[in-house]
Amino acid sequence: MRFELRQVSLDSIPNSLRKAHQYRLLNEPSHAESICRDVLNVDAHNQQALDILALALTDQFWLHQHLAERFAEAMALRARLTDPYRRAYLTGLILERRAMAMFHHDGSASAFPVYEGLLSAMEAYERAIQVSPNRDDNAILRWNACVRILRRHPVLARQDSKQPSPSDLRQPARGTGGRPERPRTFRRAS
DSSP states (O other): OOOOOOOOOGGGHHHHHHHHHHHHHTTOHHHHHHHHHHHHHHOTTOHHHHHHHHHHHHHTGGGOSSHHHHHHHHHHHHHTOOOHHHHHHHHHHHHHHHHHHHHHHHGGGGHHHHHHHHHHHHHHHHHHHHHOOTTOOHHHHHHHHHHHHHHHOGGGSOSOTTSOOGGGOOOOOBOGGGOBOOOOOOOOOO
């Protein structure tokens, strides 16, 4: 018997992507990954499939198996997204999840790369905040989560005086018109 992949029909894509999303929610990222690869095999530019596949790959970062390959593929998929907000937001998620997977796996031994990863994620979230559609505060929520992680784990903060300490990282304040003010960015030392 030969084992060959079969193509899904174009008509089945919406239902297939709903299933992929459900598999992610059920903590079955490998099933979501498989479905998205099937969809992309017949519709290579499907934005939802690219998005879900990248997220399914990040769901597997915690396994710490082939982390570098999964990270590289997730970043390549993210680059294929056409929406600037979604591309920036997903960049932040990928960087944040890689940093946290390294921290959970290696603990304080990985403090510097985790810190740098979280700062890079926050920079991506800042870009997403700048182009976010109205009433979409997801990037702000992720920014705040990164700030709380850095505050909760001071071991992650660099001893470099040019870097902000976790207590210097402020949550974005609410501004006029119901929209939050944009968080203040900081520059990483070269």
